[in-house]
Amino acid sequence: MIALVRYTAAVMFHSQRYLPPALVFIACMALFANDAGAQPVVPIFAPMTAVALVCSAWSTAALIGVEDPVQRAITAVNTGRTWALLVAVVVVVLLTSVVLAGLVVVLPGVLGNDRVTALDLATGAVALVAASCLGTAIGMVTSRLVFRRPGWSLLAALLLLVVVLLTRGLPPINPLVLLLARTESATADVLATTAWNAVVAVVVLLLCAAVTQVVATRRD
Numbered sequence: 001m002i003a004l005v006r007y008t009a010a011v012m013f014h015s016q017r018y019l020p021p022a023l024v025f026i027a028c029m030a031l032f033a034n035d036a037g038a039q040p041v042v043p044i045f046a047p048m049t050a051v052a053l054v055c056s057a058w059s060t061a062a063l064i065g066v067e068d069p070v071q072r073a074i075t076a077v078n079t080g081r082t083w084a085l086l087v088a089v090v091v092v093v094l095l096t097s098v099v100l101a102g103l104v105v106v107l108p109g110v111l112g113n114d115r116v117t118a119l120d121l122a123t124g125a126v127a128l129v130a131a132s133c134l135g136t137a138i139g140m141v142t143s144r145l146v147f148r149r150p151g152w153s154l155l156a157a158l159l160l161l162v163v164v165l166l167t168r169g170l171p172p173i174n175p176l177v178l179l180l181a182r183t184e185s186a187t188a189d190v191l192a193t194t195a196w197n198a199v200v201a202v203v204v205l206l207l208c209a210a211v212t213q214v215v216a217t218r219r220d
Contacts, residue, residue, distance in 0.1 A: 008088040011066055017066055022096070025051055028048065036108040040184040043183070049127045049176060050131070052135065056133075057139040057160075059096060060090075064140070064144060094136060105125050120186045126195055138161060141156075142160060143212070145215065172198065
């Protein structure tokens with residue numbers, strides 16, 4: 001499994017499919033977190049959570065689409081487990097998302113914000129991970145493994161992203177973004193609520209992975 005994860009990471013970096021979403025994430029960080037050295041940091045995590053959702057979905061769909069069906073079939077035969085290919089994609093995307101999230105988390109300290117607390121950073125980190133998990137789930141179920149035509153795949157991804165971001169009260173992202181936006185300093189209750197939404201995101205990720213694997217197996 002480790003070898004397959006390394007292979008998938010090598011494919012992603014060699015194809016440079018990670019660059020567009022990563023650059024968008026960094027550009028948004030420069031836009032939304034440019035005052036992280038002075039202002040309360042928790043509200044900064046609200047827009048960055050939405051950005052992490054979009055970028056992780058983008059990265060997942062792009063990485064799944066790197067290999068053509070023939071090459072994917074060859075890789076599946078060599079590994080002997082078709083589900084392992086999907087797991088490797090999830091691991092690589094989430095690791096990349098964690099690295100990007102780490103940039104946002106350490107930024108207030110780098111800029112000399114002495115008002116930031118460990119609860120603030122922990123809340124932001126958990127929120128970004130939750131968004132990355134849900135984004136990865138959306139990227140899987142709208143990828144080429146499920147939708148053969150790129151146009152339908154893009155339309156489905158955009159529709160799901162809009163629904164999860166803008167449907168008021170729909171967990172885990174919409175209530176999480178609203179909570180972060182109106183919180184100046186994180187408390188234990190805020191962190192607990194954020195962690196609960198992260199659990200929901202992980203459950204959705206597992207369900208979407210199962211659905212994607214079933215659909216991909218039947219089509220192959």
